[in-house]
Amino acid sequence: xxxxxxxxxxxxxxxxxxxxxxxxxxxxxxxxxxxxxxxxxxxxxxxxxxxxxxxxxxxxxxxxxxxxxxxxxxxxxxxxxxxxxxxxxxxxxxxxxxxxxxxxxxxxxxxxxxxxxxxxxxxxxxxxxxxxxxxxxxxxxxxxxxxxxxxxxxxxxxxxxxxxxxxxxxxxxxxxxxxxxxxxxxxxxxxxxxxxxxxxxxxxxxxxxxxxxxxxxxxxxxxxxxxxxxxxxxxxxxxxxxxxxxxxxxxxxxxxxxxxxxxxxxxxxxxxxxxxxxxxxxxxxxxxxxxxxxxxxxxxxxxxxxxxxxxxxxxxxxxxxxxxxxxxxxxxxxxxxxxxxxxxxxxxxxxxxxxxxxxxxxxxxxxxxxxxxxxxxxxxxxxxxxxxxxxxxxxxxxxxxxxxxxxxxxxxxxxxxxxxxxxxxxxxxxxxxxxxxxxxxxxxxxxxxxxxxxxxxxxxxxxxxxx
Numbered sequence: 048x049x050x051x052x053x054x055x056x057x058x059x060x061x062x063x064x065x066x067x068x069x070x071x072x073x074x075x076x077x078x079x080x081x082x083x084x085x086x087x088x089x090x091x092x093x094x095x096x097x098x099x100x101x102x103x104x105x106x107x108x109x110x111x112x113x114x115x116x117x118x119x120x121x122x123x124x125x126x127x128x129x130x131x132x133x134x135x136x137x138x139x140x141x142x143x144x145x146x147x148x149x150x151x152x153x154x155x156x157x158x159x160x161x162x163x164x165x166x167x168x169x170x171x172x173x174x175x176x177x178x179x180x181x182x183x184x185x186x187x188x189x190x191x192x193x194x195x196x197x198x199x200x201x202x203x204x205x206x207x208x209x210x211x212x213x214x215x216x217x218x219x220x221x222x223x224x225x226x227x228x229x230x231x232x233x234x235x236x237x238x239x240x241x242x243x244x245x246x247x248x249x250x251x252x253x254x255x256x257x258x259x260x261x262x263x264x265x266x267x268x269x270x271x272x273x274x275x276x277x278x279x280x281x282x283x284x285x286x287x288x289x290x291x292x293x294x295x296x297x298x299x300x301x302x303x304x305x306x307x308x309x310x311x312x313x314x315x316x317x318x319x320x321x322x323x324x325x326x327x328x329x330x331x332x333x334x335x336x337x338x339x340x341x342x343x344x345x346x347x348x349x350x351x352x353x354x355x356x357x358x359x360x361x362x363x364x365x366x367x368x369x370x371x372x373x374x375x376x377x378x379x380x381x382x383x384x385x386x387x388x389x390x391x392x393x394x395x396x397x398x399x400x401x402x403x404x405x406x407x408x409x410x411x412x413x414x415x416x417x418x419x420x421x422x423x424x425x426x427x428x429x430x431x432x433x434x435x436x437x438x439x440x441x442x443x444x445x446x447x448x449x450x451x452x453x454x455x456x457x458x459x460x461x462x463x464x465x466x467x468x469x470x471x472x473x474x475x476x477x478x479x480x481x482x483x484x485x486x487x488x489x490x491x492x493x494x495x496x497x498x499x500x501x502x503x504x505x506x507x508x509x510x511x512x513x514x
Contacts, residue, residue, distance in 0.1 A: 054269040057278045064100075064258060064282035069289060070343060071209055071336065072150035073254035075311025076409070077290060078297035081228035083237040085291065087251040090460065092287055096255040098457030099420060100279045101443050102427045102450075103259035108271060108440040109430070115354055116259065116423055122434065123426035127502045130363045132426075133354045134498035135419035140351045141384055142412045144344060145392045148175040149405050151340035153310030157333035162317065165310035168395045168404070175392045182345040183385050187376055200342015204335045209289045211332070212312065215319040216296025224322070228298040249468030250406060252460070253413040254290065258282075259423065271441040308402040308409075312336060352380045362510035363502060369511060407483065410468045411490045417461040417468075418495065424454040424461070 077084040106119040116136055121129025152174035156164035164170045220226065258279075268274040297306065297315040307314060313333055320326050356377040359369040370379040391408065398404035430437070431450045443450045469487055471480040 055267045057268070057274050057281065060268065060275075060278040061281035061285070064278065065285050067257045068096075068255060068282070069205065069209075069286050070147065070254070070340075071205055071293070071312055072147050072340065073251070073290060074212070074293045074297055075306050075308050076250050076254070076406075077294035078228075078301070078311055078315075079303050079306045079308070080237070081231055081298055081303055082235050084251075084294050084298070085235040086237060087248055088287055088291055090248065091252045091255045092283055094456055094460035095252050095464075096258060096283055096286075097279065098453050098460070099256075099423070100258040100283075101276070102424060102454050102457065104271070104275050104279075104441045105439050105443050105450075106423075106427055106430070107259075109434075109437045116419065117354055117358055119430075120422050120426045123429040124422075126361070126363065127499065128422060130358050130502050131495070131498040132419050132422045133358055135415050135422075135495070137351045137355045138387075138494050138497075139412045139415040139419070140347060141387050142391055142408055142415070144179055144348075144388050145175050145395070146405055146408045146412065147340050147344055148178050149395070149401065150310075150312075151175075151178060151337040151344075153307065153401075154313050154333045154336035154340070156310065157313045157317065158330045158337070162310065162313070165307060165313070166401050168398075168401055171401055172392055172395050175395075176389060178341055179344065179348075179388055179392075180385060182341065182348055183381055185345060186348050186381065187372065187378055188374060200339045200345070204337070204339015204342055208312070208316075208332055208336050208339065209293055212296050212315060212319075213289070213292045215316075215323075216292065216299055219296070219299060219319060219322075224299075226299045227302045228295075231303055249413040249417070249464045250409045252464045253409060253416060255286070256413075256416050256420075275441050308405045348381065348384075352377055352384055355380055360511055362507075363505060365509055366511075406472060407486065411487055414465050414468050414487065414491050415494055417465045418491075420461045421458055424458040427454050 077087065080087060107115075110118050110122055115133070117129045117133035119129075120132040149171050152171045153165040155174055156162055156167075156170070268278070297311055300315045300318045301311065305314070313329075313336065316332050317326075317329055320328050320332075355364070356369070356371070358364060359377075359380070368377075368380050368383070370377070372378045394408065395401060395404040398407060427443075428450055431447050443453050445452065469484055471483045
């Protein structure tokens with residue numbers, strides 16, 4: 048007797064995509080731009096979010112087997128580039144941890160009623176490492192141990208503070224309070240005469256990354272062809288609404304020059320709550336914002352490394368990294384991941400200030416992730432031509448030409464964001480611009496070359512027995 052398949056609704060899949068993509072840590076980055084944030088949001092959503100969502104949906108329905116981007120790129124270009132793609136997806140996430148946990152450190156500083164701690168480099172390093180390794184040890188116990196923490200973190204630490212900052216911002220404007228961004232922003236278009244003025248674009252695009260993760264659920268829809276695009280546009284509406292109005296709320300209260308990239312959300316809450324004489328809520332909100340970031344990290348620590356474990360089981364990594372504990376967790380990969388996170392976190396001690404280090408790591412993360420997306424788009428186009436007979440429950444509309452247009456637009460947006468990401472932002476003091484660029488080039492080269500070198504020198508004995 049066949050069991051009846053349970054389908055998810057358009058709304059449920061949309062909310063799953065929102066949970067994967069949206070993070071309040073991005074609000075200060077956009078708020079620092081003022082009105083031009085609207086241009087960045089439109090650019091990132093229409094030329095990045097939509098293409099990657101539609102292309103990933105087709106690839107996920109055509110090749111639903113385990114592996115995600117590893118499987119898709121491997122089908123198009125071979126195992127070496129498939130390994131490179133999943134490696135980039137993994138390593139960018141490793142570099143991302145110190146940025147999202149710096150956001151948590153900024154929120155925690157308000158729990159102690161000492162906002163100055165948010166700018167203290169040593170305080171940030173201690174919080175990042177303590178929380179990261181604590182979350183890693185929780186993940187050692189398996190997914191059940193981290194599931195409840197993650198769910199509570201998303202609801203209490205992301206959705207609630209996001210809605211609250213928007214509501215307070217609306218009240219702020221309704222009461223006729225001064226709007227900070229009006230003094231410096233007069234157009235939704237940034238100044239294109241200098242790439243330094245649009246360097247934040249790479250960081251904004253990164254905020255919309257991750258939709259390829261949700262694409263694996265496209266087969267859970269009753270009618271993927273019509274329902275998946277609806278879920279994508281619903282998710283996009285929610286993400287854009289919270290990002291736009293949340294960022295405008297912060298930009299309305301704080302002048303751009305005063306917005307801290309890791310503590311901007313709490314700065315805005317501080318001024319708003321002080322105005323409404325409900326300051327006692329500040330430590331509570333600091334706890335919730337930090338809890339949301341910690342919950343997100345707990346969920347992601349084991350996730351991307353599972354993709355790397357899949358390549359290890361394919362013989363692409365040494366036997367040491369194929370190890371799993373009694374709970375099925377890839378502990379050796381997580382130990383290596385943790386050591387890289389620790390080393391990257393120390394960059395906070397070398398940069399002029401916390402915001403500079405925050406954006407430097409954000410830029411490196413964006414560049415590596417966007418290169419993975421270029422491989423993804425190329426794979427989608429190639430597979431339309433080389434494997435047209437593979438059944439796909441969902442296809443990008445318009446035949447081969449439609450795929451070329453959609454994937455081509457996404458690729459062009461990704462390449463443009465990569466280029467501007469190498470320019471030091473005019474809104475931040477980053478020390479020596481030359482060192483900034485050298486760091487990004489060096490870091491990108493090392494992390495891109497690493498999987499190709501590993502694949503080049505892999506040995507037959509790395510293949511697990513029985514394969």
